[in-house]
Amino acid sequence: MKWAVLVGAAVVMSGCSPDSDSDLQRLALPKGSTDRTDDIWELWLGAWIAVLVVFLVVFGLIIYSAIRYRRRHDDEIPPQIRYNLPIEALYTFAPVVIVAVFFFHTVTSQNRVLERVDEPDHTIEVVGSKWQWAFNYMDEEAADNEAVFDIGTPQQPAELWLPVDESVRFELKSPDVVHSFWIPEFYFKLDVVPGKINSFDLSPTREGTFTGRCAELCGVYHSRMIFKVNVVSRADYDKHIAELKADGQIGAPVGSKEADNIAGVKGKDKTGRVDEVQSGAGDYKDGAGD
Template sequence: MGRLKLAVIALVAVALSGCSPVDDSDIKRLALPVAGSDRTDEVWNVWLGAWIACLVVFLLVFGLMVWCMVRYRRRSDDEVPAQVRYNLPIEALYTFAPVIIVAVFFFHTVTAQNAILEDVDHPDHTIEVVGSKWQWAFNYLDEESTGGEDVYAFGTPDHPAELVLPVDESIRFELKSPDVIHSFWIPEFYFKMDVVPGKVNHFDVTPTETTTDYDGIGSDDPQDYYVGRCAELCGLYHSRMIFRVYVVSPEDYQAYLTSLQDKGQIGRPDGAAEADTIAGLDTEGAEH
């Protein structure tokens, strides 16, 4: 039986060794989107490990079922075997094996979570994200190309907001909400975080793949952008609370911020100020 287990594990490892989060094939990515940030490796490793564990358990259980059906099948001259009420070794296995599996998953999940949430000492850019019913606003803070003036972009359910990011430069997202809990999610970054009223959540990330150039910002071609979403059921138009993410070169990013300044989109929308107040209490939320 020991050799059988080793053979199963080796077979699964060989089958999954060609998988990659940046492969063009959905099958080789194990149904995940193409990885687009520096925080995806940890999630990929947990995801791949989960697939390996599931396949190993499936093959072992299914193999044991087939083996028992063949080995202990009823023959014409067989007597009915003695019936027992329990089998202590088997029941101990059924009890401890799942506990061990869950403990291993828990350990790797916490390890990956700590790595993903690790802050960058001095992020290159800071973007304030305001999620409200049912739209997004993005405030670009203290950028050199705008002379230190804050500029913003916003959207509506009919016209999704556009979030433009520079490739290979670190970004700190500060998340706020003036109304209900939302969740900021870019699937290609393999990460999401809740946007909670009265509280400032944040995380750091570096995009690693460009989606378009400056001329492609605003394009309706799905190849030119990622689709960001709200991942928390937040009300009537939750499903329409989406935004587009364009990852461009640093030069195109600075040109985009200048274009916002030229349009007069300077400062922060009112929603950002309201997001600092807990609704109904008129008190500022604690920043974390």
């Protein structure tokens, strides 16, 4: 019976794919869009197979017990037992084995997803602050070797532009509270922690417009911390960078310049003096630079 259940589960899941147009065949995940999709998909698919096997076994035992030990026409009560050592051992060790297997595959997938690219094509500094995002294109230098930036407001969300099939390193910063950088179609999210730079690499593999979100409850306007992600051709990407330069979005926007300081924590000013940072740097000015 065990092998029949496993074969049945494999057959049911064999038609599933992260590239399918069907939500059912993607098992409720969005359509994958990066080179790290397969690692997360395999973990997700394995979890569904495990859940299906456990469900079929448990449900099968319930039905079997209800039929096998139902009250007969002679009204005789089945033998009553106080405990069953083999069954109790199974109930103890089976969950431990299941959790251990899940842990192993989770760590394996995590390590593959977090693998670094030796020389990424692009580096983008992501600054999450109360309550909007800023994106600094660190390798798209303009005058005085200053980066180009995209910025928004809670009323007009920021836009992130990425060239398709080119590797990108994201460096995450926050000047105030913990945020979480999440693009569902990328199958990845990572916390943006004050005083710490988290980073990850990936390559977008599908053109399109996606919606990014903050996945950490960060304050009163948390729900407005959304942004658009435009994965485009290299020509369209270069055109957008040129437009940012022409609009004067060069250097670091308000919030990004102070992202290395934490609100309420002593830091060093430009002269090297230790001073008290009085407030967070999240007061964005309708897309204007500093």
